[in-house]
Amino acid sequence: MSVKRQVLRAEVQEMILDRLTQGSWRPGARLSIDGLARDLDVSPTPVREALVALERSGLIRYQALKGYVVAEPLTPQQIAELIDARVVIETAAMTRAFAHWEELTADLVEAHAAHQALADRIAETDEPPYELIHEYFLADAAFHEAIFRHAGNRFLDSMRETIHAHAHRMRQTWSAGPGQIDSAEAIAEHAAVLARVQERNHDGALQTLRTHLEAVGERSGGMQEAAQE
Amino acid sequence: MSVKRQVLRAEVQEMILDRLTQGSWRPGARLSIDGLARDLDVSPTPVREALVALERSGLIRYQALKGYVVAEPLTPQQIAELIDARVVIETAAMTRAFAHWEELTADLVEAHAAHQALADRIAETDEPPYELIHEYFLADAAFHEAIFRHAGNRFLDSMRETIHAHAHRMRQTWSAGPGQIDSAEAIAEHAAVLARVQERNHDGALQTLRTHLEAVGERSGGMQEAAQE
DNA sequence: GGTCCATGAATCTTATGGGATACAGGATTC
DNA sequence: GAATCCTGTATCCCATAAGATTCATGGACC
Incomplete structure (x- = not known):
């Protein structure tokens, strides 16, 4: 020690x-x-x-x-670019992670369960405290991290880190706004990705992952507009 | 002012x-x-x-x-990962840059000419001074930068910057070794990429770009082994 | 001979202080 | 009345100083 x-x-x-x-x-x-x-x-x-x-x-x-x-929150244009960049590196990571499919699947199952558990706790709470929301976001991020962990490329992973900080700036926009956390959608979309991975359906996994990220961007843009009002 | x-x-x-x-x-x-x-x-x-x-x-x-x-020089494993990551983001950038094809072509032509000019000057010199080699590497990098400049995604570009520092660590390995600069190969490969771009052949451009990057990795690995002897 | 520990130089880490800059508010001038 | 200048405060920037840690050296001891 x-x-x-x-x-x-x-x-x-x-x-x-x-x-x-x-x-x-x-x-x-x-x-x-x-x-x-x-x-x-x-x-x-x-x-x-x-x-x-x-x-x-x-x-x-x-x-x-x-x-x-x-730093100022991301503009809609920047959010679009961020999502675009995430699609690029996360789908690349997914492809590489399929080389270690068994471990990937196990980790994603675990991460998704933790994510879901936190989403449930939030759903049960009227006014979730900051700590809980913070944990929820960490669990959300952990699902994506698992993909990179098995991609076996430290440079792709360092790019994920770079993105991570900016992803926070994106979230901050809607935490301030009146919108609720998008836990239901996020859980459903992660579940779809996980399902394709479990089927060992590579192209399907890429497609659902891309769809999920683009949906995150859509929701974020919408929430930003709501927050501006 | x-x-x-x-x-x-x-x-x-x-x-x-x-x-x-x-x-x-x-x-x-x-x-x-x-x-x-x-x-x-x-x-x-x-x-x-x-x-x-x-x-x-x-x-x-x-x-x-x-x-x-x-920092220690990159290991062969790290070089492989670096090249892999570069392929991911540079092909993605190329795809996006095709949306501004005219400007991209113009910039690549210019960058390539400058690169070639420096390669010629080096070929004429018996023992090129550090300054010249440094300029050559900058011109080489400028060719790749041009692609990102027209991709219109600042996050992809920031990833390129991250990569850039490590690419230097890669080069340092062979500058120290007995190997010559790979200007002939690099110029030829860049020319091939440029040709496909000028033809507006998107898939061909991606393919030649990928081939170029992988060749850089191969040469770097070989030079590293030579330097170790 | 090998191991352990004291010692001191070099270095890192943090604190403190002085000079310089930015900015806001009011006075002065045109 | 508007623009300019002046001045005071808060802050930044950097230098200097003091405390803490590391590491190498050398001698004592087993």
Whole structure:
């Protein structure tokens, strides 16, 4: 058992990332280095490093001599491009993951069960707390991650990570809006993908996966419009 | 005309990036924060920020409380995965770029001419200087960049950037080795891609592009073995 | 001879401080 | 009344300093 060797920078980064994904700050809000340092009771140095790292993830923007701000939500155009890019890499990952079909199937079944369980809990709750919603999104993402895990290509996987941060920016739009979480649709679409995988139907799996992603884009666009009103 | 608003961090990052791509440091070499600060005559603070950014690009590795080291060259397995990922995103970009076929063709013709000109200059020189080789690689990369420029998807393009840094690590392997630059093959393969594009032969363009990338991988693998001897 | 531990230099990590910049609000000028 | 200038505050940027960790060296001990 190795000792956890972490530095303050990592903790600070985690902390800020949490607040970003919780939506504690509105898009466009300024992230003051000194302010964050005071708030977290550390010096500005680790904060600066954490912000540089977060900037590269796309969640925040940086302007020289002015500071960092929370990235604006994705425009409909950007959402369309994001979905398009996801279709490209996720279908590619699916194709490669079929080489390890047994393990893929097992993992997807497990991930889908966890996803469904969380969806059920949310459906039973009138006003689901943030923690639950956060867990739900993680479970949703885990289903897609499983595909990449068996694709055996670390570069495709790193692209998935890049996409992941932006996918959050997409979700944030509708969390703010009046719309409900799309758990019913997402579960149904994941189930369809899983069914094709279990049948070892490669082309069908690609097709249902593509359909699912495009539906996510559609829903997101719709919710965004609703949120704007 | 706006004044150039840059900060030291950006300059430092550029400086270190230059040295990394020039191969001034061997893979595994330690990048001492204090040492770099002394060397560049700045304080450690901007150096730290630059290194965080470079770490996210994959060119250097970081270990808490130990420091940064130049990333090891890619293993044959990693090269294979890199090529595979490039095939995925570059063919996808090519398909999308065909929607703006006229502009794509014009840009590719221009990029290819520049690439060829540099290849000719290298062929005429007995021992091409680093600067020339660097320019050659940039011209080579510009050909591929042109495809993404017209694909109209910023996320695919950001994936290309991610790949770009690693592609450099791949090249570094053979620059160190005894092998010659593969300019003849690269030019011929690019020409084949360009020809299919000019014919507006979509499937042919994808096929020649895929063939080109796989050939790059083959040559890189071979050169790596040669360099190891 | 091998192992263990103390020691110190080099380095990383974080904190603190001073100079510079951006921005908002009010005064001044035309 | 509008544009310009000035000024104060908050903040950023970087340098310097102090504490913590790593690693290599060398001597003591078994």
